[in-house]
Amino acid sequence: MSLIKSISGIRGTIGGGAGEGLGGVDIVKFTSAYAEFIKRNNPAAKRIVVGRDARLSGEMVCHLVSGALMAMGLDVINIGLATTPTTEIAVTGLGADGGIIITASHNPVQWNALKLLNNRGEFLNDAEGKQVIAIAEKEDFRFAEVFDLGHEYKDDTWAMRHIEMVKALPLVDCEAIAKSGFTVAVDAVNSVGGIVIPALLRSLGVKEVVELNCEANGKFAHTPEPIPENLTQISDLMKEGRADVGFVVDPDVDRLAIVMENGEMFVEEYTLVAVADYVLRHTPGSTVSNLSSSRALRDVTASHGCDYNAAAVGEVNVVAKMKETGAVIGGEGNGGVIYPELHYGRDALVGVALFLSLLAKEGKKVSELKKGYPAYAIAKNKIQLTPDIDVDAILEAVKVRFSDEKITDIDGVKIDFPKSWVHLRKSNTEPIIRIYSEAATMEEANALAGSIKEVINNIKA
Numbered sequence: 001m002s003l004i005k006s007i008s009g010i011r012g013t014i015g016g017g018a019g020e021g022l023g024g025v026d027i028v029k030f031t032s033a034y035a036e037f038i039k040r041n042n043p044a045a046k047r048i049v050v051g052r053d054a055r056l057s058g059e060m061v062c063h064l065v066s067g068a069l070m071a072m073g074l075d076v077i078n079i080g081l082a083t084t085p086t087t088e089i090a091v092t093g094l095g096a097d098g099g100i101i102i103t104a105s106h107n108p109v110q111w112n113a114l115k116l117l118n119n120r121g122e123f124l125n126d127a128e129g130k131q132v133i134a135i136a137e138k139e140d141f142r143f144a145e146v147f148d149l150g151h152e153y154k155d156d157t158w159a160m161r162h163i164e165m166v167k168a169l170p171l172v173d174c175e176a177i178a179k180s181g182f183t184v185a186v187d188a189v190n191s192v193g194g195i196v197i198p199a200l201l202r203s204l205g206v207k208e209v210v211e212l213n214c215e216a217n218g219k220f221a222h223t224p225e226p227i228p229e230n231l232t233q234i235s236d237l238m239k240e241g242r243a244d245v246g247f248v249v250d251p252d253v254d255r256l257a258i259v260m261e262n263g264e265m266f267v268e269e270y271t272l273v274a275v276a277d278y279v280l281r282h283t284p285g286s287t288v289s290n291l292s293s294s295r296a297l298r299d300v301t302a303s304h305g306c307d308y309n310a311a312a313v314g315e316v317n318v319v320a321k322m323k324e325t326g327a328v329i330g331g332e333g334n335g336g337v338i339y340p341e342l343h344y345g346r347d348a349l350v351g352v353a354l355f356l357s358l359l360a361k362e363g364k365k366v367s368e369l370k371k372g373y374p375a376y377a378i379a380k381n382k383i384q385l386t387p388d389i390d391v392d393a394i395l396e397a398v399k400v401r402f403s404d405e406k407i408t409d410i411d412g413v414k415i416d417f418p419k420s421w422v423h424l425r426k427s428n429t430e431p432i433i434r435i436y437s438e439a440a441t442m443e444e445a446n447a448l449a450g451s452i453k454e455v456i457n458n459i460k461a
Helices: 024-041 058-071 084-093 126-138 158-167 174-180 193-204 232-239 269-282 295-303 315-325 348-362 366-371 391-401 442-460
Strands: 003-006 009-013 047-052 075-081 099-102 111-117 152-154 183-187 208-212 245-249 256-259 287-290 308-311 329-332 336-338 377-384 406-408 413-417 420-426 432-439
Touching (some): 024 058, 024 111, 024 126, 047 058, 047 084, 058 075, 058 099, 075 084, 084 099, 084 111, 084 158, 174 348, 183 193, 183 232, 193 208, 193 245, 193 348, 245 348, 256 348, 269 295, 269 348, 269 366, 287 295, 287 315, 295 308, 315 336, 336 348, 348 366, 391 413, 391 442, 420 442, 432 442
Parallel strands (some): 047 075, 047 099, 183 208, 287 329
Antiparallel strands (some): 003 009, 009 111, 099 111, 245 256, 377 432, 406 413, 413 420, 420 432
């Protein structure tokens, strides 16, 4: 069993004893701590939005979350099956005091999580998250008296509201999309994306939608992270020439992967690159991505005469840097697009609409579009953690070993070489050290990661 408390929320496997995973006691404890945090920061707080993805444990977790919030004297607006970005939008749209998204994002079906939002529909920052964890560990919260208990209200309108808001964005060109007569394939891994993405596509004017794994029953048809090795089904469909483009989302629909008409991956890193290119053509401004994202965004931004900035990994860090720099577009290289014209959150719906607008206006095949962007390859490797590994000591030793290179240490250690880079960091969501490396080819990127692993092994020895 696993329970991870981090900037990404409270995440764990379902079941087990208290504190071993995300069991019933843990769900109530951390939800109650979050409610206490909200009330301390705003004594007038009254309403919390709750949405969930379709994973098997979602209904159970939702009942416990809603009950705990009501027990703390807060009203719950339960928007039901909803994407992460939809829940974020609902918080501000309803003028709520916060929100909880019940989703473990790309993690396997055994996992679930509580993602915690402030009254702006944005994730709590590191300091705020630590306050919630401290309250939970001390169980420093008090439940409401009987006449002060909260109530639950249902509102299942937000998926369609979200779609209409996306369609209303000035850079979303429904007319151009409709005229293009696109056939689009969708793999939604049998979660909430199976409801919202096909509905969005039809609303945008897509001629035909081919649905794969779009029944929102939580029975994931494949490992849910939208990376190439998990996407063979839609890749095979595309190779048969059945669609112009394929879209794949993770269970909570904040990440977007694109499959080209020839069945090859557009590559997650290039989702943001292409969308940013389209946005910068019409609204010049700065861009932001995290340290583990491709240099391609930096290059495309520079080609438009604009400034690029890097942030620590994590949506909350990217959003903070975007606000600091006034960025017009940003996100993460895992397929997460953040477009502040709508809201400050990773949003696959926005990514789909803007990418289709770009594709319609360009009049090219997706593979032809990809060739117009700087060619990089990112290798994503990892080292499994064991109790005897001192991560901080390893990272410090790596910094010393490569002190002659450009080092960035705001989040782990990133080493920038003239034509490549490698980034080492401890994962917020899994017990691993992630090693991301980028070079001109995948062979070079993997070779670079291999050399870093060797350095680490020598340090451990």
